[in-house]
Every structure is written in structure tokens, then in C-alpha cells.
Amino acid sequence: MDLKSNHTAPVLADPAPISKSRLVASSLLPYSSPAPVFSPNLLLTVPRKKTGILDDVRASSWLDAMKSSSPRHTSTRDYNHEIVSADTDVAYRTWMVKYPSALSSFEQITNFAKGKRIALFLDYDGTLSPIVDNPDFAFMSIDMRAAVAKVAKYFPTAIISGRSRDKVYGFVGLTDLYYAGSHGMDIMGPVRESSDDPPNCIRSTDKQGKGVKLFQPASEFLPMIDEVFNSLVNSTKEIKGAKVENNKFCVSVHYRNVDEKNWKTVAQCVHDVIRNYPRLRLSHGRKVLEVRPVIDWDKGKALTFLLESLGLSNHDDVLPIYVGDDRTDEDAFKFIGLKTGSERGKSGIWHFSIIRSKGE
Template sequence: MDLNINKTTPVLSDPTTPVSKSRLGSSFPSGRFMMNSRKKIPKLDDVRSNGWLDAMISSSPPRKRLVKDFNIEIAPEDDFSQRAWMLKYPSAITSFAHIAAQAKNKKIAVFLDYDGTLSPIVDDPDRAIMSDAMRAAVKDVAKYFPTAIISGRSRDKVYQLVGLTELYYAGSHGMDIMTPVNPNGSPEDPNCIKTTDQQGEEVNLFQPAKEFIPVIEEVYNNLVEITKCIKGAKVENHKFCTSVHYRNVDEKDWPLVAQRVHDHLKQYPRLRITHGRKVLEVRPVIEWNKGKAVEFLLESLGLSNNDEFLPIFIGDDKTDEDAFKVLREGNRGFGILVSSVPKESNAFYSLRDPSEREDRLLHLLLDLFQCVKQRLGWIFPRPSFSPRMIKICKTQLRGIDIDIKIFLNNKGSDEIGEYIRMVIAQEKKWLLERVPPGREKEVRDRFDISGIV
């Protein structure tokens, strides 16, 4: 399914007429997704007294090490808080036995963030390009699991960056979703219309905030103007939301960025500001987020209330927490947080090392799934890996480089099993050396994989 929508797409033509003051005022658009109008945006006379500067700092952890031009944030190895955090949010790779147990007799549905998950966090958002190996890994996963990318970027932009027609795309934090038409039918919704993609296939386009497009366009143009004198500030228009990046702004000028953005947004009571990783995001005041987008996608794909599916969401940003929360509270899936610094999360597992967040992330998860699927009774067929019969997987594990040949044909299960045992044994040894006294059994139990491989 080709989701590359060009300028002829019937519902994506942006209105350019000015927005009146009345439109920006108290009259909220109809629909079940609107927030209670009594919930007011706080007054922002001073970004310091209202805590906005603190929020900017807390959502922007300091860089611990630079790898080329990638801002990879790595906590010190001797940091005790890091050890405790890893116990609370164990590595998704080393905790595979637990993941496999949850996936027994189930199929997987995969949801992915883009920036910081599939691509590195870089100084220039336009240079956040996923590697060819990562693209191939995502394509492999999408062959066997329903796979969607839910990004804060515009849907068109994230499709342009990824370029895979096998995926489902949701842009603007889930406020712009394209899905196939459900053959079983779906409830009529004024925010959901039918259109066609580039291949002529009928699809649904869901845009719960489409009437905010003129407001977002106006705010975007204004923010470009009022921040142009701040060196390093960059404003992006994501169609249904806009963002102000301050990653390249000198920290002493952060209060100036915050003050100008918040002062301007006082005129727009129907818009709100959220904080991401060195970015201020301006979004409509509606009850819609990545968690709602996950629920909508599951329903659209016929997977809602389906016990045969296990949804997994992999993301790194604060906005991904809504998706983690939906899966945790519904007890129907789990989140995997990509982070190099300790922070509270609704996710169950984590991926910490830069080596874990590159292309081997999805390759390794896919290989592990296939390795144990027969013994666990998984119900999807074994895929053919003929294009890559032998994968040389170079894994950097706590400073130890391990080169292992993994045979991915039907005769390769023993070699893969030995690889899994080696990786888990290394992780177990590393963590046992650092675990607080009295918690050794917890580590041993977590790494018990007897009978799995």
C-alpha cells in the first residue's frame, strides 16, 4: 500500500484563508475527541515562575558523549541510579524469555516512533535519516507483523523519510492516520473519510484535528518570525501541530525561546504546548495522542479486543508515554523505552545502548521470535531468510565486541540458540556484578531461559 500522498490528495489541501479571532476563541469544534472546555491553559507571565524553563531542562538531558554528529546520551557506567533503573526497566533483549512467554500463541503488532528510535537524534531534524540496514529490518518485520510508525512529524514527511509502502503511517502524534478500509466496516466518524492511495487502493484517512489546519499554519508563520533572531532556533510545520526546536540554541537563550513561544500562544486558547526532547510542540487542545492512535489503529486493523495479538510499542520520547500507558493499563501489550538515561516510564522494558537501538534491534528481535516460535507454539509461519542466509551480527555488549555467524536458514536454529545463550550469559554476569545486595535472585530469575532455547 503506497502511502505517499501527493498534492492531489482530496482531503489534504491546506486552507490558506486567515483565521478570525472568533475561530480562535471559545467555540470548540464538535466531536468526541475534544477536551472539556473548562480545562484552561495556565497563564504564562514568566516562563521561570511557571516552571516552563524547568520543564525544558528536565526534558533535555545533557549530552554525555558525542558520536560523530549524533547526540547519543550515555550515562556513566558507575552510576548507581542507572543500575536501579535497569532493574526496573530491563533490557528487552536480555529479557526475551519474558517477552516470549507473553507472546505464546499470539501474533505481534509492532508500533514504532521515528526520531530517536528508527533514526538517531541529530542537531538538524532534516538529517535524521534511518540507515539502510534499519530500513531493511523494518521491512522484514512488516512482512510478518502489522507494523505502523506513529511520529510527531507530518505523515507525508515521515513517509518520505522511511519510504516503505508495507507500513501504516500516523503523523502529527496520531492526528493524521492512513489505514486500509476495514472489510467488516467501522462506525461512521466525521473525522474519517475514504480516499485512494497512489496504487489506487481504497484507504481511510483519519484526521480528528483537521479544522485546526488554518490555525496551525498561522501560528507556524508567526513563530518563524518571532524566533528568527534566536540563533539555532528552528520551527517546523507538521500540518496538525508545529514544533520549535532549541537543540542548537545556546542554553542561556532557552528562556528567551520559551518566553516568546508562550507569550505568543496566549492568543490561542485552543492550542497547548507540550515538551519533547529539546523541542516545544504546539498542538490542538483535543483528547488525542499516540495512545489514542494505537487504539484507533488496532480497531481499524481488526485487532482491537483480539487476544491473539500482542501489541508492542517502541519509542524514546515523552509523547510515546501515552502509548505505553494504553498498553500497560489495557494489559494487552507492552512498551519498550529507548533511553540512555534513567527516567520514569509506563514502558515495561528498555533499550539502553546505542548498539541496541540500531538496525540489530529489530533484526535481533525478529530472529529471536523465529528461533523460539516452534517451541512456544506461535501461530504464524516461519519466514524465509534466503536473501540473508548468513548474518554477521557485531554486537557491542558492555564494551565487549562479539562477532557471531548466525545461520538464518532452516538449519540455523542451533546456532541462533547458542548466540542467545551467549548474549544473555554476558548480560547476566554484568548485572550480577553490579546488583545491590540481596537482589541477586531477582536477576537470576529474570535471566532464567531454561526450556526456551
């Protein structure tokens, strides 16, 4: 694969040959439908069997949402459970048939990327690191870090995470990347002298002394977020396994290690705290409840901001690639050209088949 560099992003000049060692054989993809119609953008996502949404709904429905995003282990031998989960498994397999494997379609993807300037955007948890019981130990592997570092030498690369920016930088530890934490509400990006900075954007320097642009559209919420964090720590301290994480502009309440019979107690604790904060909303991820400011900003908006900062917005020859695995990543998918739901099949999309432990 020949990479021709320019000032902002290299152009993928020739398609790379398929490496047989990188293909994933799957009995779930025995189909011969025509190639997907490609959109001007490329999206790579890890499919989830079923996810729940929890945003501005009554407390009584929170428990159902928590359960819907936490499928039971598919490896169980319990026959009754296999019947119950059959519909979910069928839907999941249908999804995988409709959207072919990214790895086995590698040559097709590189052909599509030929002549494009690529910018790469990555989620962290579940994408660069495994999902673990304790979020403080979600370390990326040495091989993964080396792979990201290598990619960043050729393409502008950014991490967009729900974690605080400082925390995700501590996990990744690569200086050649750009970082956006708190679901894009805390961005450290490149400085363009010709661009006009939006409100809540200041120019600063990073730890290496390089000029950067710091954008925090929810800065006025910091005192409120700290207050909610302290309240949630206090209200959940008696729930075994519950963990409250301060991600600067959002608060995450993890219930991965909480006995399912106590999930309702977790939901009630969160409800009792945030009902007094009408300017905050609750969203739902994989075994985590997240409290966020009510502002028109998400990972998709963060991706837009970073492309603009890189001088790559509004160019037909730019190919942004986003890799993510959770519901909050859908905002980024929508921005770069993919409609969710029944409209998905109208754009180019591939998935990574990843085997996870504990039913993830």
C-alpha cells in the same frame, strides 16, 4: 522461529533461540530478582534519564522544564558536575535494574508472545532514526529500513510520529506500513468494510491505488496551526540555532542548536505567540517545544484507532507492541496496559540499552 500466517497477523508459534550476537552485556543489570509479571501487552521503550513536562504552565517555569529534559553530557570530567548529576544517575540505574534489557530477555519475550497475534507500532525520531542536530536530516539507516520492511511482512506495522505524516513517510519510504503523523492526529490506515467510520474520517486511495482510511480529528485547527507556524518563524528568526517545523497539525520549535543562555528567549517567543490561542496547548519533548490543539487525542488514541481498523481490537490473543523513546510515547504505553510512575512494576516492560552521542 516458526511464523504461522493468517489474514490479519501471524501467530508466533515457537520461541526463537537467543542469538548471542544480539545480547547486550551491561554492568548496570547485575540483579537476580524474579521475572516480571507480564501484562496482556508488551511494551519496549528506551529509558530516558530525566524528562520534563511543559503543558499549561506559566511561562516563568518553561526554562526549568527545558533544562530538565536536556541533561548535560555524562562523559564530562568535571568533578562538581558528577556530584550534581549523581542523583539522576542513581535513579537511571535503578530504573535499568528494575526493567531488564529487552535484548537479553529476548527468549522470555518470545515465550510470552507464543500463540499471540502481534501488531507492531513504532515511533520514528530516536527510535528508527538517530537524534540529529538538524531534524531535516533524521534519516534511518539502510539496515534499519530493511529490518522494518522484513518485520512488516509478518506483522501489521505502523509508524506513529510527531512529524507530519507525509514527512515521516518520506523518511521511511515503505508502502507496506501504516502511518500516523502529528502525534496521531493524521492517520492513514486500512479500510474495513464492516466498520463504521468516525467523524472526520474519509475513504481514499494511497499512492499505490490501495484503499485507505484517512482520519484527521483536528482538521478544523489547520488554519490556526498555519497562523501560529508563521508567527513563530517570524518571532524566532533572530535566535541562532532555533528551528520551527510545521508538522501539519502541530508546530515544533527545536532548540537543540540554540545556546543555552538563549533558551529563555525561545520560551518567551513561544509564550508570546500561543497566549493568544486558548485552543492550543504546549507540550515538551527532548529539546523541542510542541504546540498542539486542545483535543482528546494522542498517540494512545491513534494506536486504538489503528487496532480497530486492523480488526485487532478487543481480542485476548492480540499482542500490540509499541517501541518509543520520548515523553509523548507514554500515551501509547498507557493504552496498551502500562501505568506510568510507581505503578510501572506491575506490568511487563523491558528496555533497550542504547548508547547515544551528545548526552542523549
